[in-house]
Amino acid sequence: MAMSNLVEITVNVNGEDRRVEVDHRWTLLRVLRDSLGLTGAKRGCDRGECGACTVLLDGNPVYACSMLALQVGARAVRTIESLGVVGDLNPLQTAFLAEDGGQCGYCTPGFVMSATALLKANVNPSEDEIKEALVGNLCRCNAYGRIIESVKRAASDR
Ligand code: FES
Ligand code: FES
Numbered sequence: 001m002a003m004s005n006l007v008e009i010t011v012n013v014n015g016e017d018r019r020v021e022v023d024h025r026w027t028l029l030r031v032l033r034d035s036l037g038l039t040g041a042k043r044g045c046d047r048g049e050c051g052a053c054t055v056l057l058d059g060n061p062v063y064a065c066s067m068l069a070l071q072v073g074a075r076a077v078r079t080i081e082s083l084g085v086v087g088d089l090n091p092l093q094t095a096f097l098a099e100d101g102g103q104c105g106y107c108t109p110g111f112v113m114s115a116t117a118l119l120k121a122n123v124n125p126s127e128d129e130i131k132e133a134l135v136g137n138l139c140r141c142n143a144y145g146r147i148i149e150s151v152k153r154a155a156s157d158r
Contacts, residue, residue, distance in 0.1 A: 011072050013038065014082035022069045029053045029064035032079060040080035040109045044138075051137030054110035055079050061114045061136065080109040083116065092116060092154040101150030103141035111137045115151045124155055 006021040013036060020035050029046075032038045032055070041064050044052030048066040055064045056078040084090035089097070092112055102108040111134060118125055118133035125133065130151045139147065 013077045026069050028067050028069050031069040038079050038081050051110040052107050054113045061117050095154035096150040099150040099153050101147045103143050107139045
């Protein structure tokens with residue numbers, strides 16, 4: 001009989017405790033997307049280089065592809081699904097739309113999550129501070145100028 005490597009853990013995601021069975025090798029990204037159906041965090045490089053998978057862990061941006069689900073422990077995970085939904089977007093998401101902050105949009109959830117952490121810590125960031133906060137996020141469409149304008153707009157609209 002095949003032995004199961006799955007263990008049941010509880011992960012706090014977007015304010016809810018979720019029971020989920022995980023293999024010890026599974027990343028947080030895999031569990032969010034494939035076990036919990038939260039596909040907002042994107043699988044880009046899957047090796048800690050692009051930031052498309054960025055989520056917040058106790059408020060700090062992390063690459064969900066580069067940490068194991070078992071490493072999360074009691075920390076709170078927040079994904080882009082917690083910010084707003086179609087028809088009821090939050091101010092940062094609205095600013096990305098208004099400023100055309102995405103082209104293909106694959107990188108956008110990661111940028112939005114990194115910018116969420118920035119704006120929580122700094123309500124009026126300078127352009128250099130925005131660039132520094134987003135340094136771990138890559139955009140293959142090279143929409144950086146529009147992305148920075150989006151974050152500036154969200155800050156000034158507050
Ligand atoms: S998918 Fe995680 S850093 Fe690229
Ligand atoms: S908008 Fe396409 S990767 Fe950034």
